[in-house]
Structure formats: C-alpha cells, structure tokens
Amino acid sequence: MVLETHIAELRGLLGAGGLLRQPEDxxxxxxxxxxxxxxxxxxxxxxxxxxxxxxxxxxxxxGIALVPQTGNTGLVAGSTPDxxxxxxxxxxxxxxxxxxxDLDNRSVRVGAGLRLSEINGRLEPHSLFFPIDLGADPCAGxxxxxxxxxxxxxxxxxxxxxxxxxxxxxxxEQGTVLDLGDGLRKNNTGVDWKQCxxxxxxxxxxxxxxxxxxxRLPRQTATAFLVPxxxxxxxxxxxxxxxxxxxxxxxFEDMSKAAISCALEHVPSLRNPFPGGAIPDHVILVEISRxxxxxxxxQSLDAVLEAVxxxxxxxxxxxxxxxxxxxxxxxxxxxxxxxxGVKAAGHLVAFDLSFRRGDVMRFREHMRTELAxxxxxxxxxxxxxxxxxxxxxxxxxxxxDAEPPSAATVSELRDRVIRVxxxxxxxxxxxxxxxxxxxxxxxxxxxxxxxxxxxxxxKQQTSPGPIGAARFG
Amino acid sequence: MVLETHIAELRGLLGAGGLLRQPEDxxxxxxxxxxxxxxxxxxxxxxxxxxxxxxxxxxxxxGIALVPQTGNTGLVAGSTPDxxxxxxxxxxxxxxxxxxxDLDNRSVRVGAGLRLSEINGRLEPHSLFFPIDLGADPCAGxxxxxxxxxxxxxxxxxxxxxxxxxxxxxxxEQGTVLDLGDGLRKNNTGVDWKQCxxxxxxxxxxxxxxxxxxxRLPRQTATAFLVPxxxxxxxxxxxxxxxxxxxxxxxFEDMSKAAISCALEHVPSLRNPFPGGAIPDHVILVEISRxxxxxxxxQSLDAVLEAVxxxxxxxxxxxxxxxxxxxxxxxxxxxxxxxxGVKAAGHLVAFDLSFRRGDVMRFREHMRTELAxxxxxxxxxxxxxxxxxxxxxxxxxxxxDAEPPSAATVSELRDRVIRVxxxxxxxxxxxxxxxxxxxxxxxxxxxxxxxxxxxxxxKQQTSPGPIGAARFG
Numbered sequence: 001m002v003l004e005t006h007i008a009e010l011r012g013l014l015g016a017g018g019l020l021r022q023p024e025d026x027x028x029x030x031x032x033x034x035x036x037x038x039x040x041x042x043x044x045x046x047x048x049x050x051x052x053x054x055x056x057x058x059x060x061x062x063g064i065a066l067v068p069q070t071g072n073t074g075l076v077a078g079s080t081p082d083x084x085x086x087x088x089x090x091x092x093x094x095x096x097x098x099x100x101x102d103l104d105n106r107s108v109r110v111g112a113g114l115r116l117s118e119i120n121g122r123l124e125p126h127s128l129f130f131p132i133d134l135g136a137d138p139c140a141g142x143x144x145x146x147x148x149x150x151x152x153x154x155x156x157x158x159x160x161x162x163x164x165x166x167x168x169x170x171x172x173e174q175g176t177v178l179d180l181g182d183g184l185r186k187n188n189t190g191v192d193w194k195q196c197x198x199x200x201x202x203x204x205x206x207x208x209x210x211x212x213x214x215x216r217l218p219r220q221t222a223t224a225f226l227v228p229x230x231x232x233x234x235x236x237x238x239x240x241x242x243x244x245x246x247x248x249x250x251x252f253e254d255m256s257k258a259a260i261s262c263a264l265e266h267v268p269s270l271r272n273p274f275p276g277g278a279i280p281d282h283v284i285l286v287e288i289s290r291x292x293x294x295x296x297x298x299q300s301l302d303a304v305l306e307a308v309x310x311x312x313x314x315x316x317x318x319x320x321x322x323x324x325x326x327x328x329x330x331x332x333x334x335x336x337x338x339x340x341g342v343k344a345a346g347h348l349v350a351f352d353l354s355f356r357r358g359d360v361m362r363f364r365e366h367m368r369t370e371l372a373x374x375x376x377x378x379x380x381x382x383x384x385x386x387x388x389x390x391x392x393x394x395x396x397x398x399x400x401d402a403e404p405p406s407a408a409t410v411s412e413l414r415d416r417v418i419r420v421x422x423x424x425x426x427x428x429x430x431x432x433x434x435x436x437x438x439x440x441x442x443x444x445x446x447x448x449x450x451x452x453x454x455x456x457x458x459k460q461q462t463s464p465g466p467i468g469a470a471r472f473g
Numbered sequence: 474m475v476l477e478t479h480i481a482e483l484r485g486l487l488g489a490g491g492l493l494r495q496p497e498d499x500x501x502x503x504x505x506x507x508x509x510x511x512x513x514x515x516x517x518x519x520x521x522x523x524x525x526x527x528x529x530x531x532x533x534x535x536g537i538a539l540v541p542q543t544g545n546t547g548l549v550a551g552s553t554p555d556x557x558x559x560x561x562x563x564x565x566x567x568x569x570x571x572x573x574x575d576l577d578n579r580s581v582r583v584g585a586g587l588r589l590s591e592i593n594g595r596l597e598p599h600s601l602f603f604p605i606d607l608g609a610d611p612c613a614g615x616x617x618x619x620x621x622x623x624x625x626x627x628x629x630x631x632x633x634x635x636x637x638x639x640x641x642x643x644x645x646e647q648g649t650v651l652d653l654g655d656g657l658r659k660n661n662t663g664v665d666w667k668q669c670x671x672x673x674x675x676x677x678x679x680x681x682x683x684x685x686x687x688x689r690l691p692r693q694t695a696t697a698f699l700v701p702x703x704x705x706x707x708x709x710x711x712x713x714x715x716x717x718x719x720x721x722x723x724x725f726e727d728m729s730k731a732a733i734s735c736a737l738e739h740v741p742s743l744r745n746p747f748p749g750g751a752i753p754d755h756v757i758l759v760e761i762s763r764x765x766x767x768x769x770x771x772q773s774l775d776a777v778l779e780a781v782x783x784x785x786x787x788x789x790x791x792x793x794x795x796x797x798x799x800x801x802x803x804x805x806x807x808x809x810x811x812x813x814g815v816k817a818a819g820h821l822v823a824f825d826l827s828f829r830r831g832d833v834m835r836f837r838e839h840m841r842t843e844l845a846x847x848x849x850x851x852x853x854x855x856x857x858x859x860x861x862x863x864x865x866x867x868x869x870x871x872x873x874d875a876e877p878p879s880a881a882t883v884s885e886l887r888d889r890v891i892r893v894x895x896x897x898x899x900x901x902x903x904x905x906x907x908x909x910x911x912x913x914x915x916x917x918x919x920x921x922x923x924x925x926x927x928x929x930x931x932k933q934q935t936s937p938g939p940i941g942a943a944r945f946g
Contacts, residue, residue: 104831146661188907189901190924190945191677247720299770356578428660450649
C-alpha cells in the first residue's frame, strides 16, 4: 500500500488534477485495450517534463512503483498496473502542448500524450504525415515505447526509423532528463542512446517528447485484393510487385478467410466485397501510392496497378486465382476491422509474431497443421504483414457464449505457438507490441544470460527505480 | 611493447598468415585514408568469428590493445593504431566467406571483410543492391561501425536503417559472441542491442557478420544539375521536388563552386560540363530513379524530371537560375570526385557535419563570413547532402606547395568550426564517420556527464578490454 503521506506529497508536486485516487477516475487507466485488468494505487498526471522529473525522483527515492501509460491501446499488458494495488499509473495524457513543426526539416517535435490522429490531423494542411498506419489510435509516447510498425511498414518503416530524437526522464533519484537528439538525420557521435528507449516499454525511462520524421501525404493511391492460387505463390507475387513497383508499393497485407469472416460477421458497417459473397481462403491487400497529384501525360495509378497485375496474371506459373482493383476505402475498412472482428468472435488468444518474410506462409501452414491435430477446437483467424514478415496469429478458443478457456489452456497455447515461432522458425514473439506482462515469460526464457545481464546493468545505470510493467533487471 | 611470448601465443591461435609483424606487411594497416599515421605492434588477421573470439579473449586477459579495421577508408583515424606502437591492428580482411542471400526476405548475411563493391557485384544478377552510395569502397564491418550514409540517404537511409542483424564479439575474458538478429524486420523483445554497436567504431565489440536489408536496383534514373538563384531558394526547391517526386527523389546533393573547381583541376578524367566552362557559385545534383524497366504508356523519367523542373522554373519567386537534365554518368563522376579533388588541391582540414536541413545553407553562410573575417587565407570547398542535412565542410589552408598549417592553426580551425556547428546551430560534429581519434576531443567536450557515464558502464559490461581507437570510458 502506498502511504497517505506519499499521496499528499505527490499531490503537492503535481497540483490539482495531477493526482487521481477515486475508483471511478482510476477505471480507464487500470484496464487495458484487450483483457488485462489491474489495480492502480493512484494515477499521476504530470503536465510537463519537469513535473515528470519531480515525480520520478520522488518515487525512486521512496520505492514507489510506476507504470507509464499514454494511449493505453497496447495488447500485451505493457501500460497497465498489475493486480497488487501497489503500482501507480504515470499517465502522460497531459503532455500535449508541445507541437513544433519544422517544415524545412520535415520533422515535428510532439508531446508524448498527443494521439496519432491528432498529430496527423495537424499535419494534413501541410500535406505531411507521420507514416505509421494503425487500426488503433495510440499516443506518441506509447508508439515509441512499443516501436509499433503497422500496415505501411513496407514503405515507411517502423517508429524507430522515423524517430529523430527523444526527451526521456530517468527513474533515478534526480529524475534526470536526457535530451537525445533534436531532428538531425545523421549523427554518429557516440552510442545513439535513444535507440535503447525505443521498444522497451518505458522500463529504462519515461519518454516525454518525441521528434519524428515526416513524409509527404499520399495524393494518389490504388488498391487491390489479390487471391493467390496457393500459399506457395505468395512470395513470388510479392517479389514481382516489388520489382515492378518499387517504392510505389506501400502495403502487402495478408488476410485469412477466417479473419475476414469474423470481421464481416461482427462489424456491422462492413459490406462483403467478394463476388457472390464467397470469401477466398486467402486474400492479399496491396496498395500503391504516390505523393503527388495526377500530372498530364501520366498513367493513373489504377492503370499502373492493372498493368502490373496483368503481367503477373499471365506468368507461366499462373500465380493469381483472382484480383479486384479499386474501392480502397472499403478494402482498408475491412483490413482495419479484422482485429475488432476477431476479438468479437470469441475467446481470443492473440500473438504478434514476426519472421523472415519467406517463413510467414510456412509458419502458418506448420502451425495450422499442428493445432488441427493437437487442439482441434482452436480456430486460427490470422492476418498479417507478409511484406515485412509480421503475423497477427489469432486463435479463437470457443465462441463468445462458451466458457472462457482455462488459464492452463491459454498457457499451453501460448507456449506451443511461441516455441514453434521462435525455436523452429527463428521468429520473434513480439513484432510490434514490445514486452508487457504478457510477454515477460518469453523474454525470461529466450533472452540469453549475457543480454539479460546487459539489460540489468543498463537498468541500474538509467532507471534503478521501479518503473514499467516489464522487468529487465 | 608487446612481449614476444604474446606474439608467439597469438601466432599459435591464428595460424600461418594470421599474424603480421614485418614492417612492409604492416604499412598498409597503420596508415589511414587521409592523414592519420600510426605504428602497429602487429596485425592480427583472424579468419573466422571463432578466431576473433579467441584473439579477443587472449588480448583482454593480457591487456593487449587492439584497433579493429576493415576497409580502412575512414577519415577520422578510427581504424588505425596510434603512434605508441603498443596497439595491434585487428584486421577483419579475411572474414570474407559468409555470403548468405535470402531472396524472399530481400536480405543478405555477409562477413565483415567484404567490400561494398563486392557485395553489390554479387547482388546485381538478382537486381538487388545494398543501397549505400559512397565515393569510397569500405567493407561491411566498417560501414556498420561508422553508420555511414552517403549520397542516396534521402531515399534509402543510412546503414543503421538497413542493418537487420549483427554478429559481434566482445573484448572480454571469454571473447563472448553475441548473435544480434537474423533478418527479422520487426522484433521488439527487449533492448535492440545491435543499435549500440552501430556507429561506435568497434569500441564495444567487434562486428564479424552483418545481415543487411536489400533494395531493388534502380532500372531507370534521371539526373540534373540545378543552379539556384540564391542560397535562400534551395529549401524551397527541395520542398517542391519532394512534393512532386516523393520516393522517386534519390539524391539532392549540394556542390560549391570551389569544390567543383578543385575536382576539375585535379581529377584529369573529368570534363567541365558547364556552358562556356563557367562554374556557377552553387550547383545541386538531383537524381530521380525507379526500380523497373520502362513500361508502355509510361512517361520516361527524363520527361518527368523536365516537367517538374518546368513547374519549379515558372514559380513566382523564380528559384532557378539554370538547370541541365541528362548525362548522369558525368554528373555523378564529378560529384564523387569532389573529395579526391579537394584533397589534391592543398592542405585540407575536413569536417563531416550535419544539421537540421534548413540550417545547412545558414551554417555555410555564417561560417564563410566568419572565416573570411578571421582567417582569410582559408578557402572553403564544401559540398554535402542538403536532402538529409549532411555537410562535408572542407577547408583548404594553403596550396600543396606551401608549408602545411601548424598544429595550432588546425586545432584553432577545428575548434572554431565545430563550436559554431554544435553550439550555434545544434548540429553534429560527426555525421557519418563516427568517433575516431580525430573526433575524440569533441566527444569529450560535448557528451553530457550522464551519457558519458552510461557509455562507460556499457563499455565495462560489454568489452572491458582495450579495444578501438575511440575512448568511451
């Protein structure tokens, strides 16, 4: 239990509205976007980097545990407190005032508490955007702390690639503030320390400001659904599209029939786009885009995409069973509804895996076969990013009406899937959600002793205080 | 002095040809690409990662200092020994056998001792390349250890962006080998430790293998020289080109009249491409490219570039004084000869700076004015990468026939330029060469005490043995 004297001190540090204790105020902060539930001792809401520093210094000196949180849209229990009731939530939702746009540099400095949609809304008049495309709407700080990727990774990369600088506050006795870069694209003057705070869930320090690279907003796009003749044709189609379209290619997303079915069934705003309503076993959403308005004498992007698909269509191995060009809004609406649809369809055990690209389809096949044999009640509703090797491998264990699966079943499933992903295929057990409490056992299992020792020493050197949901030391 | 007993031991570890001691054998390893000279106690040439491990373990246990070296093309004395005669060179020039191409994943694993030209030569039949474009021809290991960028950074990023994995050997008593990634593009399962070995000159460990992202080789390019009406128009031209050309734009390089003059004067293979031979004050090399062969109904890239330049030409503020489209080979030959031309023209004091993009032209103007007033004998022969903020700020201090400048003059110049770059403009004193002995004083001056303490602790945790030309702890 956090002593009342500490609460009074923290309230003094953070001012009115800076500290929440009422159960009704805490609810939103202690519940995650999927199934994690926790109990917050309090929620601290500092309004400035200086306040974050004072808070962390106080909490470090008194051993008060904090879990940093921004948009709280993550899926691995990385931004919520555990059930002990001993952890406070450090919400950065008041760090919203900084928005320094540098048009010449194509970069912006933002407060950690600004949402992706807000950032991009303010950039749109300048025809710029922060090129991370997600179904959810996280905040800047959380996107950095998880190093999220999203559906346009293939073209624009992840948050790491687009982060030019960070301001970080350490959980040490001084609440040390580190300025790690200010918009330089080239800077090799020692260890690039900001990299260590990207994708590490706030365990080594709390991000309060981010400097992001911006890209030109697409002004033309063309989209298609492709139906490959078989799984074995997918990589050939991708290679052909990369060869023929280069940097035009901005998405190559894979959707299983089961995931599409869940979305169509449970998200009422969607329409079944397939002829006769017959959902293919496997659909690839491809998108090409460019940042300028149509120019005289230039082919439209739809024509470019049709020409390229025509070439692929007539290849000797006939890799395509079907292809539909057009209706980008409808296609993306379906793609972005998959996560919601799967969640609504039953009791979900979700994995965010990644592989070398050629292994995505091989893993799917391997795992489907293994699960069909060993756990036939499990329904695979996967989708992912074949273009970058990411795979959202979702398993439904019984319908919504059924009893939820036992903890033992969930644990067995997790163990089985992650063993195959990591040990058989050399994949990653967390592609773009980082380590939260959910992934902690797999960090503990798969990180080597030496890398664990390095993380533990780095933790002591940066934030010895108890901070973050994940444990690195 | 390194004891003969150690030499005998090392020779036993590394086998015949694995250890060099004869002065004529050492010469190439102890002399840098520009003006650094050192004395090597020996050159160790391990042939495998296991040999590197045995060597580092032995040298760590006996306190024998090593400087890792691959292509030795760097310009900051980062890969050569000092004058003490106490340091050995750890050359990785025999680590050349690994070349594992993964076409599905668009990646390759290479030994640290393979040259950029060799890597790209072997990739060309697959229409792929490692997209780092340099005048020099470094090896894989050195490119990672300096995080080099080059002339196509604007489109393809630096080595960091394109590094998917590393194998690193630590200078500890065990010669610990770290496997840091194997081609995954998305992997957030703890600290991404490979980032700490990128751009840090081997001080924390020796890179023996690299996994690189590959890109499709350009199949069409169009190139132009632009003459802006004034420095003040450059950023507007860049913004227009980015808006109109998006990811087509693969270079936006800046060349001063003085640098061009040096190249034309001292590199006999070049031809003066300017009408009447009149070199403009300031020339921008732009390149656009795409990875596919010309398709029916598609405008040629020359036509695209001409159309875009036509639009920029007719803007109300008339930003262009002149523009020449065509002759890409000749244009790039001139661009890549600038470094050699400037070096041949006299006594050179060179800086590899970077800025937020809008500050490149402001810094040039500021520094030219300051130097003209305070050190009028100094001739500024700069060129750089306006598109990414990099600036090769080269100063000629007297002609080749003149006495070289005194150490005091060089030191004063370095101090003066870097103070303005860092303190006035918030720039970097090492954009893409990392820290060697040349940049050590500026690391010591500008890194904060906290960041130095973090580097020092990380050094103890990884490679406590004396390794590398730079000192981080």
